[in-house]
Structures are given as C-alpha cells and as structure tokens.
Amino acid sequence: MNLEKPIIQSPDQIAARKEDIRINVERAYEKFLPQSFKEDPGAYFNEYGKQVKSGIEKTYNEKGQIIDNPDSVKDFPVWTDSENNKLVPVCKRVNLERGEIKKSKNPFYEYKILELLQELNLPAAKPIAKVKQNETFFIVMEKISGLRWNEVNTLKKDEFGFSEEDLKNLKVQINEEMERLKEIFSKAGIIRQPVTELGLSAWEMKDMVFDVDLKTKKLLKITPTDWEMTIVNNI
Numbered sequence: 001m002n003l004e005k006p007i008i009q010s011p012d013q014i015a016a017r018k019e020d021i022r023i024n025v026e027r028a029y030e031k032f033l034p035q036s037f038k039e040d041p042g043a044y045f046n047e048y049g050k051q052v053k054s055g056i057e058k059t060y061n062e063k064g065q066i067i068d069n070p071d072s073v074k075d076f077p078v079w080t081d082s083e084n085n086k087l088v089p090v091c092k093r094v095n096l097e098r099g100e101i102k103k104s105k106n107p108f109y110e111y112k113i114l115e116l117l118q119e120l121n122l123p124a125a126k127p128i129a130k131v132k133q134n135e136t137f138f139i140v141m142e143k144i145s146g147l148r149w150n151e152v153n154t155l156k157k158d159e160f161g162f163s164e165e166d167l168k169n170l171k172v173q174i175n176e177e178m179e180r181l182k183e184i185f186s187k188a189g190i191i192r193q194p195v196t197e198l199g200l201s202a203w204e205m206k207d208m209v210f211d212v213d214l215k216t217k218k219l220l221k222i223t224p225t226d227w228e229m230t231i232v233n234n235i
Contacts, residue, residue, distance in 0.1 A: 025129040031081040032089075033129070041131045041138055045091055049074025052090065052148065075143065087142065089128055094137040099193070099229040107137040113190075113227040114141065120188055123181070123223040144223045146211040155212070166217050173219040174210060178203045181224065189233040192224070202229065 023038060037044040052073040076089040094107050101109045108130045117124035125141035147154070152170075155162035162170075182203050185192065192202035203224075211220040 020132075020134045022132040023129055024131075026127060029087065029128045032079040032085075032087045034079060040133075042133050042136055044076075045074060045093065045138065048077055049091060050076075053150070076140075087128075089140050090125065090143045091138055091140045094139060095228070096137070099195075100231060101228050107132070108139065110227045110230075111139045113230050113232070114139075116232065117190070117227075120190075122185060122188060122190065123221065124227070125223070125225065144209040144225070146209040146221075146223065148209055149206040152210065155214075160214055162217060170210075170212065170217065170219060171205070174205055174208065174222060177219060177222050178205075178208065181222065185224075191231045191233060192227075193229045193231060195229060 021038075021041065023033070023041070025033060034044070051071055052075055053071075072093045072095060074091055076091055079087040079089055081087075092110075094101065094110070096102060096107060101107060106112070111127055111130045114124055114127040118126060125144050128140040128142060131138040131140065152167070154160070155167065155170075156164075182192075194202045207226045208222045208224055210222050212218070213220055
C-alpha cells in the first residue's frame with residue numbers, strides 16, 4: 001500500500017505555474033488563438049503541429065549545440081475566430097544557440113526582424129505571437145502562400161504538368177529573383193548572413209517560398225524565411 005501523502009497544490013502554486021506561460025499576441029490576431037494553445041503552447045506544438053522540414057536528424061556544431069533541427073518548425077491546423085474567419089499559422093520553436101539570437105541574448109530576435117520587415121513592406125511572414133513557456137520560446141507566424149522548396153517537385157504531377165525543363169527554367173527564375181531581392185534587402189540595411197557551420201549561402205532556395213503561375217509556369221514572387229542569422233544596418 002502506498003502511504004505517501006498526495007501532493008496538493010495551493011491556488012498560489014497553481015497560479016505561479018500558469019505565470020510561466022506568457023503569450024504576446026498582435027492585436028489583429030487575438031481572437032484566433034485556441035484555448036488549448038493558450039493553456040499549453042508546448043503540448044499544442046507537439047500534438048497538433050505538422051513538421052515542415054524534411055528529415056529527422058539534428059545538425060550540431062563542434063560544441064555539441066544544435067544549429068539545425070528539422071522538428072523546430074511546424075504547420076498548425078487552421079485557426080478560426082467566432083465569425084468563422086480563418087488563419088493559417090506556422091510555429092517555430094526558438095533555437096537559443098543560433099545566430100543573432102544567441103549573440104543578442106534575445107529569444108525573440110527573429111520576431112523583431114519580422115516586425116521590421118512588415119514596417120519596411122518587404123516580403124516576409126506576418127508575425128502573430130511570441131510565446132514563453134518556462135525556458136522554451138516559440139514564435140507564431142502566418143503561413144506564406146505558395147510552395148516550399150520540398151514541395152516544388154509536386155509540380156511534376158500530372159495535374160500540373162511541369163517537365164524537367166520547366167523546373168530547370170523555374171530555378172533560373174528563382175535565382176534571378178533572389179539576386180534582385182538580395183539587393184533590395186541590402187539597400188534597406190537587412191543583411192541575411194550565411195550559415196557558415198553548414199556551408200550554406202544566405203540566399204538558398206530551401207529558405208524561400210515560391211508563388212508560381214501554374215498556367216504559364218512562371219514565377220510570380222518569392223518570400224524569404226528564416227531570419228535568425230539576419231543583421232540590421234543603417235536603421
């Protein structure tokens with residue numbers, strides 16, 4: 001027989017535990033947040049989030065710190081408000097050891113970049129909310145309309161009819177547009193730094209979302225993602 005006394009938490013202890021969850025929501029999105037997300041963002045992330053990046057292997061630096069985690073970005077189910085307006089959110093678990101987040105010691109550094117890009121009217125996901133749960137941090141953004149790089153090959157399906165040559169031409173268009181955007185962002189003082197640990201350029205197709213005209217097979221626009229390596233100059 002277990003004679004241990006049950007642990008009974010006082011109202012003050014329960015309140016203290018709840019205070020470990022802090023959610024700051026942009027005013028336009030307050031009405032969309034599900035109660036289950038507000039009560040436990042981490043559990044919601046694990047249970048309802050659908051992994052965006054392919055793969056399961058984490059990448060580490062020489063110090064054993066995670067520099068890339070495929071499980072860190074997830075699509076959330078569609079959120080609906082009381083008037084049946086819909087919001088498609090994406091959530092990112094912040095890596096505190098990565099890029100400018102680590103240097104600035106600001107877990108919401110990337111969120112600040114997203115806010116700045118909105119002010120400058122530059123293409124980026126719209127920020128929805130920033131979340132602290134104990135020592136874990138999340139940022140929630142609107143899902144960008146278009147195809148992610150790991151979805152581009154779906155264009156070869158019969159209903160779209162893209163050939164290998166069509167995809168090759170699309171990649172040329174993407175590279176040209178990335179160069180154009182790189183210049184625009186640089187002039188605005190927004191510098192995307194390369195991921196030196198992975199030997200990656202600051203402007204990689206894998207970090208873009210593509211809006212493609214399926215009839216003409218032409219690129220309409222690209223929207224960059226992943227801003228934790230970004231620095232801001234002249235602002």
